[in-house]
Amino acid sequence: MRELIDIEAAHPELITPDSPTQRVGGEPSDAFKPVRHRTKMLSLANAFSFGELTAFFNRISSELGTEKVEMVCELKIDGVAVALTYEHGIYTGAATRGDGEVGEDITANVKTIQSLPLRLFLGSPPDILEVRGEAYLSKEQFKQINEEREEDGQPLFANPRNAAAGSLRQLDPKVTSRRHLGLFVYALGYATGIEFPDQWGLLQYLKTAGFKINPHITKVGTLKEAYSFCEEWQEKRHSLPFEIDGVVIKVNSFAQQKKLGLTSKAPRWAIAYKFPAEQKTTRLIDIELNVGRTGAVTPTAVLEPVVVAGSTVGRATLHNEDEIKRKDIRIGDTVIVQKAGDVIPEIVAPIVSKRDGSEKEFVMPHECPACGGEVVRPEGEAVARCVNINCPAVIFEHIIHFASRGAMDIEGLGESAARQLLDKGIIKDVADIYYLDKEKLLGIEHFADKAADNLYNAIKRSKERPLAKLLFALGIRHVGSHVAEVLAGNFESVEKLSHATPEELIEIQEVGPKIAESIIEFFHENRNRSVVEKLRQAGVKMEQEKPGGAGLSARSFAGMTFVFTGALTLFTRGEAEGLVKSMGGKASSSVSKKTDYVVVGENPGSKYDKAKSLGVKIITEDDFKRLVSG
DNA sequence: GCACCTCGAGTTCA
DNA sequence: CTCGAGGTGC
Numbered sequence: 001m002r003e004l005i006d007i008e009a010a011h012p013e014l015i016t017p018d019s020p021t022q023r024v025g026g027e028p029s030d031a032f033k034p035v036r037h038r039t040k041m042l043s044l045a046n047a048f049s050f051g052e053l054t055a056f057f058n059r060i061s062s063e064l065g066t067e068k069v070e071m072v073c074e075l076k077i078d079g080v081a082v083a084l085t086y087e088h089g090i091y092t093g094a095a096t097r098g099d100g101e102v103g104e105d106i107t108a109n110v111k112t113i114q115s116l117p118l119r120l121f122l123g124s125p126p127d128i129l130e131v132r133g134e135a136y137l138s139k140e141q142f143k144q145i146n147e148e149r150e151e152d153g154q155p156l157f158a159n160p161r162n163a164a165a166g167s168l169r170q171l172d173p174k175v176t177s178r179r180h181l182g183l184f185v186y187a188l189g190y191a192t193g194i195e196f197p198d199q200w201g202l203l204q205y206l207k208t209a210g211f212k213i214n215p216h217i218t219k220v221g222t223l224k225e226a227y228s229f230c231e232e233w234q235e236k237r238h239s240l241p242f243e244i245d246g247v248v249i250k251v252n253s254f255a256q257q258k259k260l261g262l263t264s265k266a267p268r269w270a271i272a273y274k275f276p277a278e279q280k281t282t283r284l285i286d287i288e289l290n291v292g293r294t295g296a297v298t299p300t301a302v303l304e305p306v307v308v309a310g311s312t313v314g315r316a317t318l319h320n321e322d323e324i325k326r327k328d329i330r331i332g333d334t335v336i337v338q339k340a341g342d343v344i345p346e347i348v349a350p351i352v353s354k355r356d357g358s359e360k361e362f363v364m365p366h367e368c369p370a371c372g373g374e375v376v377r378p379e380g381e382a383v384a385r386c387v388n389i390n391c392p393a394v395i396f397e398h399i400i401h402f403a404s405r406g407a408m409d410i411e412g413l414g415e416s417a418a419r420q421l422l423d424k425g426i427i428k429d430v431a432d433i434y435y436l437d438k439e440k441l442l443g444i445e446h447f448a449d450k451a452a453d454n455l456y457n458a459i460k461r462s463k464e465r466p467l468a469k470l471l472f473a474l475g476i477r478h479v480g481s482h483v484a485e486v487l488a489g490n491f492e493s494v495e496k497l498s499h500a501t502p503e504e505l506i507e508i509q510e511v512g513p514k515i516a517e518s519i520i521e522f523f524h525e526n527r528n529r530s531v532v533e534k535l536r537q538a539g540v541k542m543e544q545e546k547p548g549g550a551g552l553s554a555r556s557f558a559g560m561t562f563v564f565t566g567a568l569t570l571f572t573r574g575e576a577e578g579l580v581k582s583m584g585g586k587a588s589s590s591v592s593k594k595t596d597y598v599v600v601g602e603n604p605g606s607k608y609d610k611a612k613s614l615g616v617k618i619i620t621e622d623d624f625k626r627l628v629s630g
Numbered sequence: 631g632c633a634c635c636t637c638g639a640g641t642t643c644a
Numbered sequence: 645c646t647c648g649a650g651g652t653g654c
Binding site: 155158162263265290292293294296298300311312313314315316317319339343344345383477478479480481482483510 | 635636637638639640641642643644
């Protein structure tokens with residue numbers, strides 16, 4: 001490997017990027033760097049029954065105004081979604097799905113996949129082509145890898161998908177190469193200068209271009225045919241050399257797809273029919289209670305450990321008291337367990353016939369399991385909560401939330417550190433975090449010189465987090481990350497927000513009476529006010545600078561007109577237009593000279609061209625988001 | 631008033 | 645991923 005790179009460095013002209021000797025190599029330093037997808041990588045809505053499939057079909061046919069909807073059925077390979085980029089027909093990059101917007105760079109590892117074309121068989125390839133597909137391991141390879149791992153005493157992979165994911169996360173592409181991953185492509189992420197009539201046509205094009213597409217695809221014209229395909233493969237799945245977990249059904253015509261549109265999570269023109277999950281039975285030994293940061297008391301089932309879908313399950317959430325009643329789950333029951341989405345364990349139902357009478361019904365206690373305080377379940381609500389504002393469990397969870405990544409992002413302040421700081425009485429609330437010095441930090445177990453330094457610096461850095469993060473971190477009920485962003489877009493400081501009236505708050509898009517009340521109540525509470533004051537004293541930034549100069553003011557779009565075009569991914573169209581209105585601007589549907597900004601989403605239409613010809617400012621959705629949130 | 635989306639909050643295991 | 649709940653549009 002070293003030598004290969006050295007040769008390349010010495011004689012770059014001798015090596016073309018698609019040379020067969022170049023499967024293993026690349027820039028290790030780029031590995032796993034974040035990569036922004038050109039268009040969001042969505043997931044799919046699921047159907048678990050014929051009924052749900054029917055509901056999907058009814059919805060699309062009513063929205064399209066016809067029962068005649070041609071659909072494409074494809075097997076749903078149980079692997080890892082990847083995005084592949086080709087520039088002028090040459091493979092230049094690959095990324096994982098990540099959160100859909102930003103994935104990780106796995107260019108070097110994907111390059112080792114033998115069936116990946118390094119150069120496309122196209123006369124005039126598009127300047128940029130991004131295709132999406134599934135990297136997977138055959139059942140055979142999976143077995144072999146696990147056998148080797150067993151011999152080496154390494155932990156086994158639970159299933160081919162985990163093994164495939166693990167293989168793509170290798171720092172050394174040579175390891176990935178030895179795993180012999182397969183690859184099927186099935187979708188277009190982005191392409192310059194080409195258009196297709198439908199999914200079927202796209203698949204044929206991808207095949208011609210040199211990609212592997214899964215051979216088991218079919219075009220159908222009715223719901224019944226689609227369902228037959230699902231049933232057929234549910235039966236035959238075991239005869240395939242790779243694992244599948246369902247069938248994907250897509251509306252074939254791209255014109256119809258466009259008409260149906262997207263939600264922020266998934267296209268509305270496709271659905272994944274999922275085969276029934278693997279189920280096991282085990283005994284429910286006990287029901288434990290957890291107290292969350294809002295005081296919510298959540299019952300969790302403690303199970304006799306059992307292997308389900310490749311991993312051992314020992315606990316499963318039961319959500320709330322009603323859920324337990326509805327399913328009639330009792331302590332001591334034999335229960336059926338499965339994994340929702342193959343990840344989160346779930347109790348499906350008890351096996352009533354196995355009862356011997358010793359089972360006990362669950363009763364939500366009136367006393368908090370953590371502090372003994374009162375547990376109250378308000379009329380009409382599902383969740384029971386500990387109402388003691390001094391409950392140590394609530395305070396602990398609150399601190400964890402405050403320091404978490406989406407909030408103040410204090411690296412090093414995890415469960416163990418928080419627990420010790422609280423137990424030793426060094427901190428009592430989140431504001432005390434900012435009064436810690438190195439000496440106090442050294443008192444924490446496992447915190448030597450360096451760790452204490454790191455944490456101290458992380459705390460210092462967190463004082464500069466944007467207003468939205470701080471508002472989220474405060475833990476105001478009903479104010480999650482999203483609402484916090486909205487609030488930060490409407491108020492320039494904590495101070496201003498704390499003086500807002502209910503009327504002012506309800507004016508804001510996406511803030512209704514409940515959220516307004518919760519905010520008012522939060523700032524009414526003395527203890528909260530003093531925490532905020534302590535944070536301010538410590539130097540935590542409580543306001544945000546307005547974007548200055550010629551740019552827009554984050555507070556006001558007064559007199560400005562916005563037009564949205566293309567599919568938005570960060571907001572729904574309604575939200576985006578609502579935000580503009582709530583900030584005093586106008587959202588219009590057609591572009592004119594008077595339009596101030598055209599915000600382009602995915603696959604922008606003619607409005608984009610018009611804006612260009614009129615010289616109207618064109619901004620991306622990200623730019624728009626920054627404008628809105630300051 | 632209802633249906634539909636989102637969001638919030640809690641959660642599992644490796 | 646789940647459920648429950650808040651907000652919005654018809």
